[in-house]
Every structure is written in structure tokens, then in C-alpha cells.
Amino acid sequence: MTPQPSAPAVRGRSPSTARRWAMLAASTLAQAAAAIMVHGPAFLIPSLHEREGLDLAQAGLVAAAPTVGVMLALVAWGAAADRWGERRALTTGLAATTVLGAVAASTHGTWVLAGSLVLAGAAAASCNVASGRVVVGWFPPERRGLAMGIRQMAQPVGVGVAAVTIAVVAQRAGVSSALWVPTAACALALLLVLVVVVDPPRPDRRGGGKAANPYRHDRFLARVHGVSVLLVVPQFVVWTFALVWLVQDRSWAPAAAGAVVALAQLAGAFGRLAVGHLSDLVASRMQPLRWVAVAAAVVMAGLGLAAGLGWAVAVVLMVVATVLTVADNGLAFTSVAERAGPHWAGRALGVQNTAQFLAASAVPPVAGLAITHLGYAAAFALAAVFPVLAAPLVPVHSERELS
Structure with a gap:
């Protein structure tokens, strides 16, 4: 860095x-x-x-x-x-x-x-x-x-x-x-x-002009936005279809399936905290973000394989996938705010969230079509392609020292 x-x-x-x-x-x-x-x-x-x-x-x-x-x-x-x-x-x-x-x-x-x-x-x-x-x-x-x-x-x-x-x-x-x-x-x-709440301090701009547009300096922010959009796909595939997969494909009772999904969501919340703390320990947001992308790809592919073969471990992998596919959010959000700076962070975070919301809105209908024609196992496995694409896009080498 x-x-x-x-x-x-x-x-x-x-x-x-x-x-x-x-x-x-x-x-x-x-x-x-x-x-x-x-x-x-x-x-x-x-x-x-x-x-x-x-x-x-x-x-x-x-x-x-x-x-x-x-x-x-x-x-x-x-x-x-x-x-x-x-x-x-x-x-x-x-x-x-x-x-x-x-x-x-x-x-x-x-x-x-x-x-x-x-x-x-x-x-x-x-x-x-x-x-x-x-x-x-x-x-x-x-x-x-x-x-x-x-x-x-x-x-x-x-x-x-x-x-x-x-x-x-x-x-x-x-x-x-x-x-x-x-x-x-x-x-x-x-x-x-x-x-x-009181406003955080900002750099004193009394000496002159407008803050520089961070998007014009390099492609760091654009790459983080792109990574986040790609990682939204497996997140919302799991979020949207985990419960119905357990009920329809695994023949679980709706109450039991709902309880497992709720526990997976709770675990995902603590996963965000753990990955955020890890980024503090290694003094990097991007390196853990790449680790999360690689891990999400492996787990989603494993989930697709296990679901296709009817293995019981598929349920465990679904829980792990729920945790991993949301773990990137805090890392990307923090890095965007840090890189954009205090005079551009709001707009950059707005772009970050807007891109994620747009991608998230497209995932359920497209994944639903994939499930209808190919089945749950194939849809889970196809979702693994997106973190595979995201991992090399993570701008690890252009990350600056945290400050």
C-alpha cells in the first residue's frame, strides 16, 4: 500500500x-x-x-x-x-x-x-x-x-x-x-x-476551492462498486431462496426452515462484525474483501454440488454462505468512505448503495428463472461465478494506508 x-x-x-x-x-x-x-x-x-x-x-x-x-x-x-x-x-x-x-x-x-x-x-x-x-x-x-x-x-x-x-x-x-x-x-x-450525534470534523477548506473528485484520480472507487455489485448476486440468491429451497427441495417444515434461516441471518450479522475487526487487525479493507470473495465462491460452488447430490451438509453450507455473502458489505462501505474523503463520501456512498440496490432488485426474478429451468443446485452453483469474477477486481494493490 x-x-x-x-x-x-x-x-x-x-x-x-x-x-x-x-x-x-x-x-x-x-x-x-x-x-x-x-x-x-x-x-x-x-x-x-x-x-x-x-x-x-x-x-x-x-x-x-x-x-x-x-x-x-x-x-x-x-x-x-x-x-x-x-x-x-x-x-x-x-x-x-x-x-x-x-x-x-x-x-x-x-x-x-x-x-x-x-x-x-x-x-x-x-x-x-x-x-x-x-x-x-x-x-x-x-x-x-x-x-x-x-x-x-x-x-x-x-x-x-x-x-x-x-x-x-x-x-x-x-x-x-x-x-x-x-x-x-x-x-x-x-x-x-x-x-x-455531532458532525465529525472535516479538513479545513478555507484556503481554497472545491474538493477534488476522487473518481477522476483513479479507478479504485469504481472497482469497489463493481466488486460489491458482483457480490450482491450470491447474497440475494441465498437470502431470497434459502427458505423455499429447504421447504420445497429438502421437505422441511416451514417453521423449522424459518428458524434456520433466522439463525443464519443472525450469524451473518456477527460475521460482518468479525470481518470488520479483522480488517482493523491487518490494517487493510481490500485484502479481507478478496478473502471473502474467494471464500464465497468456494462455498457457493460447494452448496450447488451438495444440493445437487442431496447431501445433508448442504444445509450447513447454506448457513455458511449466508454469513459469507454479507460479510463484504462493511468492508466495501468503509473503504469507499475512507477513499472518497469527507467532502465526497456522501455521494460515493450513495453511488455504492444505489448500485447494490439495483443489482439486488434484478437477482430474484433472474435467479427464479434459473431455478425454474435448471433447479436449485444449478442456480447456487451459477451464483459462484460472480465472486470468482469479483476476486481479481478487488483493488488490493492500489489501497492506501488506512488513515
Whole structure:
């Protein structure tokens, strides 16, 4: 790795260790609340179908609405965080998400509900970029991977909370009541952010002009984006089809299959933390990212082989694949923020997440076609091709010294 130039002078005092961890907790809660808002409507599908009379296509449209909003707004929120700071982006976004969640919970009509959720998802996108910037800005390089690993646990935790609350509330009290769950979570996160979070220091630019565009300097960021898009494929193949594979192909009971998938998701959350800590220990984000890509390729190929031969170890490999295929997220996210710098990190993280969301939206239908025509084993094995392509693309040799 080549040394990085010395950092320019920064404004502001460094907070205490306790305050740093409090800001990490607030950022993680904000991201978890956003995840409940964005992914929670998927758990409304049974109630929308059975109680509200929507067909599955209409219910799926409502469930996908927040994700559409996120994709449309990520880069804009990144630019806002670059210009006005992380605290303002977080508080504005969470306040808007809370209001729009309340509107969605109070409204009637499929199109009005879907429109409200699109806007709520767009507002929640603020957390994807701003909460990560808080962590990168306040934690030193030797602790940043671990801290970002903790923050990256927020998404699976948020999805887990949504899974155990929203469907139950919707079944017992209706869709409108269930939408108060993510709304309340965002309101709570807003209060904590207001109390705890302050903007990280930035290089003093009073001496002159605009910050240089990091995309024009080299291809490091573009390569990381490309690697992340490729690694989304096996991640969402496993996320989307693990449960139905266990039920249809392995003849498991749905309750048992759901329990295994939930435990695999929990293990994946801790896997993000472990890989982040590893990146701190080896003082590199890219080398562990390449290790993850290679390991994901091996495990997905093994899963395809074991599933095709009907071996019992296939279930174990599915759990391992669930852990490995999400482990790259924190590494890539942290490296993008570090390389882009404090005046470009928001936009770069917006591009990173937008590319991943677009790829993730394409995986389920394409993988579904592959499963329909070729079977689960072949689909799992084909997914191994993407981390094989990703591994040599990881820009290990152009990574700078962490700072």
C-alpha cells in the first residue's frame, strides 16, 4: 500500500470514548429503524392479500415501494450530507420518515399507501449514507472496521425486528396499526440522534476551492462498486431462496426452515462484525474483501454440488454462505468512505448503495428463472461465478494506508 498524504487540519474537538460509542449506538439505531421502514412492508403481504383484498402483484408493489424510494434518493442524500453535514441529514431524514410513516399508517387506498411508502423510503435513505459517515468520521482507522461492522449489523437486526412484529400486528390489528411500528422506531432514533450525534470534523477548506473528485484520480472507487455489485448476486440468491429451497427441495417444515434461516441471518450479522475487526487487525479493507470473495465462491460452488447430490451438509453450507455473502458489505462501505474523503463520501456512498440496490432488485426474478429451468443446485452453483469474477477486481494493490 502506498502512504497517504498527511491529513489537513480539522476543526472541532475530539469527543470522549464514551461519546464515540454513544454516537455509534445512535447511528446503528438510526440504520435499524430505516431498515424496519424499508423492509418491513414486505411482511404486510399476507394481510394486504387476505384482509385488504389485494392480489399478490398489488401487495408486492406496496412492499417494494420503500425500496424504490431509497434507490431514487441515495445519491441526493449523500450530496446533502457532503454539503450540510451528517447530523442535519440524519435529523431531517428521520423526521421526514416519521411524518411520512404516520401518513402511510393513516391513509387508505393502495396507490396512496404505495406513494406514501415511496416517500418514506426516500427519506429513510438518509440513514444509509449519513449514519455510516458518522462512524467513519469519529472512529480512528484501527477501530473503524469493528465500529462499521457493528453499524452494518443494523440491517439484519432491523429486518429481524420487522419480521417478529409487523406481521403479527398486521394480523391482529390491521395494516395501518402495523405501520406504526417503523414509524415509532424512526421517532425513537430521531430523538437519540438529536441528543447524541455531532458532525465529525472535516479538513479545513478555507484556503481554497472545491474538493477534488476522487473518481477522476483513479479507478479504485469504481472497482469497489463493481466488486460489491458482483457480490450482491450470491447474497440475494441465498437470502431470497434459502427458505423455499429447504421447504420445497429438502421437505422441511416451514417453521423449522424459518428458524434456520433466522439463525443464519443472525450469524451473518456477527460475521460482518468479525470481518470488520479483522480488517482493523491487518490494517487493510481490500485484502479481507478478496478473502471473502474467494471464500464465497468456494462455498457457493460447494452448496450447488451438495444440493445437487442431496447431501445433508448442504444445509450447513447454506448457513455458511449466508454469513459469507454479507460479510463484504462493511468492508466495501468503509473503504469507499475512507477513499472518497469527507467532502465526497456522501455521494460515493450513495453511488455504492444505489448500485447494490439495483443489482439486488434484478437477482430474484433472474435467479427464479434459473431455478425454474435448471433447479436449485444449478442456480447456487451459477451464483459462484460472480465472486470468482469479483476476486481479481478487488483493488488490493492500489489501497492506501488506512488513515
